[in-house]
Amino acid sequence: MLKHIGRTCRSLLALALALILALAPVSAVWARSGGRIGGGSFRSPTFSAPRSVGPRSAPVYPSYGGGLGFPLVVPLFWGGGGSLLALLLLIGAGSFLVRSLRSAVAEEEEVGDPQVTVAQVKVGLLASARQLQKEINALALEADTQSPEGLSQLLQEVSLGLMRYSDYWAYGYAEAEKLPLSRAESLFYQASLQERSKFSAETLTNRNNQIQQLPQAALRRAAAGIPEVGEYLVVTLLVAYRGNLGTLPVVKSVAELRQWLMQLASIPAERIVAIEVLWTPQLEGDTLSAEALLTEYPEMRLL
Structure with missing residues (x-):
């Protein structure tokens, strides 16, 4: 019964609106x-095509004594502080690599969006x-x-x-x-x-x-x-x-x-x-x- 009344009211409202507009x-x-x-x-x-970016090459560092191309091959055993020097150099290298990776990610995001x-x-x-x-x-x-x-x-x-x-x-x-x-x-x-x-x-x-x-x-x-x-x-x-x-x-x-x-x-x-x-x-x-x-x-x- 209530549903029937609701439908009737909606029909009357629609008719009234139509008459108002007419x-x-x-x-x-x-x-x-x-x-x-x-x-x-x-x-x-x-925007749909990222700009052409050439292959990334790793930074080149001077090589000492034919070893790795990185300053870590500085003589690590000068006196008794060689181990500490090596540790500091490793920390510096790690920080450098993290910054490089973050910069690369930010650049790629800028190109894509x-x-x-x-x-x-x-x-x-x-x-x-x-x-x-x-x-x-x-x-x-x-x-x-x-x-x-x-x-x-x-x-x-x-x-x-x-x-x-x-x-x-x-x-x-x-x-x-x-x-x-x-x-x-x-x-x-x-x-x-x-x-x-x-x-x-x-x-x-x-x-x-x-x-x-x-x-x-x-x-x-x-x-x-x-x-x-x-x-x-x-x-x-x-x-x-x-x-x-x-x-x-x-x-x-x-x-x-x-x-x-x-x-x-x-x-x-x-x-x-x-x-x-x-x-x-x-x-x-x-x-x-x-x-x-x-x-x-x-x-x-x-x-």
Whole structure:
């Protein structure tokens, strides 16, 4: 009996939700339209094949009297302290070998799982910066997201575009973490999925030059009659790159956020591993309310 009631309640709840979505204004359904531009791979040849390392040769030491090629053959029986001298030399040789082995292991680990930095920058802009939204939309249709040079240009264009609209910045956040390649890949895609989960739909994407866009009829229907007053635009940059950029400040002001963007934009193409640019709303008539921004992006600080 209880199971039957539970099934009935779930059915009624599902029906109610369907009616709400069907009868709700288009703006409410599409309040989370989002766009995504990105490319790169953590499995590129740079990382999948360790660099060529020649055969290791043991260090050569001068030989004394045709014996072993090592200073241990220094006469060990000078006076009565020969045994002590031999012991000290053996300890020194053992320490040298241990250090050499540790250095070799560290080098092999660096070749097999190099260090990669994953940086996240989020900027919340006033809706008055709608022109930036149009520029990013256009960039999504034109950007080359398959080559390192194209990704570098994408990073520069988005960073410079954001800086040109710094007068409209309201909120900001940035962080970077340096990790081994395997962990960096996981962090990068987790961060991407977290941002994408905030969208009701990805209405425009360009991933590795594969462009997908909703039909124009759906775009016009979603954009019809939605006010812009008091709303926001959020742009997120995810960048994975080899090495690091030195010490970067905690973002508390426009100047600090600008410093992050300038340093990311200066990353050489050969150091870039992967990039994603995510922005919401993507549809030109769609909106993001202040309440939604503070709920979905609690990490961002008021600038």
